[in-house]
Amino acid sequence: MTHHLLTPYRHQSSPLHRAPPAAKLLAAAAIVCAVALSPRLAWIAYGAAGILLAGLAVLSRVPALYLAQRLLMVEPFAVGVALLALFQTNGAAVFASMLVKSTLCLFAMVLLATTTRFSDLVRTLWRARVPAVLVTTLALMHRYLFLIFEEMGRMSRARRSRSFSGSRFASWRAKSSVLAHLFVRSSERAERVYAAMVARGWKT
Amino acid sequence: MHIPDGFINAPTAIATGLLAAGGLSVALNRIRKKLPPRRIPLLGLASAFIFAGQMLNFPVAGGTSGHLIGAVLAAVLLGPSAAVLVMSAVLILQCFMFADGGLTALGANIFNMAIVAPGFGYAVYILVRRFTGRTRRGTLVAVAFASWCSTVAASIACAGELAGSGTVAWKAAFPAMAGVHMLIGIGEALITTLVVATVAQRRPELIQERSAPDLRPGYGELIAYGALASLGLAIFVSPFASGWPDGLEKVAASLGFEHRAAAQPVLPSPLPDYAVQGIGSEWISTVLAGVIGTGTAFVLAWLWARLLTPESGRNKVGL
Numbered sequence: 001m002t003h004h005l006l007t008p009y010r011h012q013s014s015p016l017h018r019a020p021p022a023a024k025l026l027a028a029a030a031i032v033c034a035v036a037l038s039p040r041l042a043w044i045a046y047g048a049a050g051i052l053l054a055g056l057a058v059l060s061r062v063p064a065l066y067l068a069q070r071l072l073m074v075e076p077f078a079v080g081v082a083l084l085a086l087f088q089t090n091g092a093a094v095f096a097s098m099l100v101k102s103t104l105c106l107f108a109m110v111l112l113a114t115t116t117r118f119s120d121l122v123r124t125l126w127r128a129r130v131p132a133v134l135v136t137t138l139a140l141m142h143r144y145l146f147l148i149f150e151e152m153g154r155m156s157r158a159r160r161s162r163s164f165s166g167s168r169f170a171s172w173r174a175k176s177s178v179l180a181h182l183f184v185r186s187s188e189r190a191e192r193v194y195a196a197m198v199a200r201g202w203k204t
Numbered sequence: 205m206h207i208p209d210g211f212i213n214a215p216t217a218i219a220t221g222l223l224a225a226g227g228l229s230v231a232l233n234r235i236r237k238k239l240p241p242r243r244i245p246l247l248g249l250a251s252a253f254i255f256a257g258q259m260l261n262f263p264v265a266g267g268t269s270g271h272l273i274g275a276v277l278a279a280v281l282l283g284p285s286a287a288v289l290v291m292s293a294v295l296i297l298q299c300f301m302f303a304d305g306g307l308t309a310l311g312a313n314i315f316n317m318a319i320v321a322p323g324f325g326y327a328v329y330i331l332v333r334r335f336t337g338r339t340r341r342g343t344l345v346a347v348a349f350a351s352w353c354s355t356v357a358a359s360i361a362c363a364g365e366l367a368g369s370g371t372v373a374w375k376a377a378f379p380a381m382a383g384v385h386m387l388i389g390i391g392e393a394l395i396t397t398l399v400v401a402t403v404a405q406r407r408p409e410l411i412q413e414r415s416a417p418d419l420r421p422g423y424g425e426l427i428a429y430g431a432l433a434s435l436g437l438a439i440f441v442s443p444f445a446s447g448w449p450d451g452l453e454k455v456a457a458s459l460g461f462e463h464r465a466a467a468q469p470v471l472p473s474p475l476p477d478y479a480v481q482g483i484g485s486e487w488i489s490t491v492l493a494g495v496i497g498t499g500t501a502f503v504l505a506w507l508w509a510r511l512l513t514p515e516s517g518r519n520k521v522g523l
Contacts, residue, residue: 008301029307036209036308037217074303078208084372084380098210098371102306105209109303118301131232133244137293140248141255145297148252152260172262176398179257179272183281183403186253187410190246197245 006146008070008113016060016111021120022127028112032105041097049104053111060115070110071103078102118142144189152182205273205362205385206298206313209306213369216440220365221311223436224292227319230428231288239286247286251293254278258294262395270391275321275358276329276351277396281403283412284326285425291318312365315436316358323429325354330426340404341513344397348505351396352389353498357433359385364440374444386497393505401512 011017016024035049057067082098085091119142126135155178163174212220235247254274261269274294278287292314298304305313329350336342363381367374400411408414 032209032307036212036306037214070303074208077206077304078210081208081211081366081372084366084376101210102208105306105308106303109209109299109307113301113303118297121300131229131236133232133235133247134228134289134293136244137247137251137289138296140245141251141293141297142301144249145252145255148249148256149259152256156260168263172394173398175260175262176395177402179260179395180399180402180406182256183250183253183399184407184410186249187246187407190249191242193245193249194242 006149008110009117010062010066010114012061012115014059014061014115016056016115019115021116022124024112024116025121025124028108031108035101035104035108038101040094043097043100046097046100046104053104053107057107057111060111062111062114067107067110067114070114071107074106074110075103078106140193144186144193147189148182148186151185152178155181205317205359206295206305207309207316207362207365209308211366211369211371212306212309212312213371216365216369217308217311219439220309220315220436223432224311224314224319227288227323227429227432228292228314230425230432231285231292234285234425235289243286246282247289247293250278250282250286251290251297254290255294255297262391264391270388272395273317273321273355273358273392274396275317276325276347276354276392277399279322279326280329280347280350280396280400281411284322284429286412287322287326288318288429291322294318312362315432316361316365319429320361320433320436321354321358323426324357324433325350327426327430328353340401341509343404344401344509344512345506347400348393348397348508349502351393352386352501352505355385355389355392356382359388360441361433361436364437364444367444368440378444386501389501390504393501394508397508397512 031049031053035046038045057064078099082095082102085094085098119139122135122139122142125138126132156175159174159178163170254277257272257274257277259271261271264270275287275291278290282290295305295310295313295318299307299310299313329346332346332349333343336345359381360378363372363374363377366372366381367377403410
């Protein structure tokens with residue numbers, strides 16, 4: 001049920017999907033750095049970046065509605081931080097410029113996640129000689145994320161079906177217990193995963 | 205507490221990036237040398253667990269809900285260096301897959317939530333437990349207080365970075381971040397203690413100190429994280445420490461009047477000219493508020509642990 005929220009990648013055929021992940025990663029990083037670190041109120045630069053990103057979005061052939069949805073999911077956080085900027089002189093202009101800046105960066109990252117598999121990004125990190133333990137952790141995390149989410153969903157559902165709401169304290173206690181048992185199950189699963197990895201010839 | 209792109213300037217991004225890389229390399233080095241291979245898959249699974257745990261909503265008053273950060277939870281369950289790696293992995297995935305937390309702010313987010321929060325939190329945990337004892341109750345007091353402290357410390361580092369970038373005036377950022385997170389920290393402490401208490405009760409052998417006793421955290425790594433955290437706080441927070449707002453300004457800020465009265469430039473100068481005369485009373489009152497808040501948090505932590513362990517402190521089983 002939560003899968004479409006958990007998988008930003010949208011499989012399609014487009015030049016942007018086929019482009020090498022390393023190039024996309026570098027391009028996204030370059031755009032984000034240029035926009036995020038550009039001076040405030042540089043509206044022309046923002047406009048240029050916006051046109052570039054819009055062009056890339058058209059090239060990706062991902063429906064605009066889908067991209068807008070993903071953007072709206074993360075936009076509230078940026079608005080929240082930007083609101084703090086209103087409390088200073090010239091606050092409104094700074095607020096607007098920061099909001100535009102962060103939205104452009106968010107859009108670049110959303111576009112990257114929509115057109116590139118996370119596993120491809122991990123492989124890029126591996127080739128870039130990022131330390132092995134970090135890459136293994138990221139890869140395993142991504143591999144088991146969905147499983148653990150489903151497990152959490154099942155446990156929450158089982159709890160809901162057995163208890164009639166109750167007090168807030170009881171619900172905190174029950175949810176914490178879900179988390180505790182989720183940790184127990186994750187640890188047990190980690191042991192099985194280790195046994196399976198060793199059986200297939202994995203070495204540190 | 206995830207800082208998006210566009211709120212951090214280049215010097216802050218580079219400084220936090222270096223601090224984050226330093227902390228992460230200490231953790232990776234320690235794991236490579238000390239962690240037995242059988243525990244490596246657990247790092248990935250625990251990262252997924254923390255990520256999932258952060259998505260579980262806990263109802264708070266008035267239809268709002270909060271969620272766990274999980275830094276001290278990870279540190280107590282897995283050990284401090286593993287927690288640094290796990291929290292970093294969570295933040296990296298959130299940044300690249302969900303655009304949650306910016307790419308240029310990745311260093312800052314890792315520094316706040318993956319180094320300051322677990323490193324400082326774990327140091328507080330060890331220190332407090334030395335006084336409260338290794339009984340179950342003593343451990344839970346330490347867990348509760350450490351979770352609260354780690355949340356507040358991370359939020360102060362975050363406020364310092366935002367203010368240091370000239371994004372948000374320190375006078376608005378500090379009370380908003382620290383004040384709000386003093387409350388959020390209570391939720392964090394409640395959830396973390398409940399989870400640790402349940403794991404300790406059902407499967408105590410899974411907690412790091414039992415499951416990998418050879419992996420006892422060395423003081424070296426704690427000192428390294430402590431040094432990085434203090435360096436970061438010295439860079440980002442100390443320039444503002446003399447300009448802390450007085451009560452009136454705090455009220456004005458919270459009521460939204462401040463922009464009317466503020467003569468503060470967009471880039472707040474580290475030492476506004478009135479700060480020297482204000483050092484006396486303002487500074488003391490802020491420190492006093494901090495001490496009272498921390499003391500209250502400790503008393504609450506103790507009461508909460510007492511509530512959770514009605515069998516009295518005689519239970520010497522501990523974790």
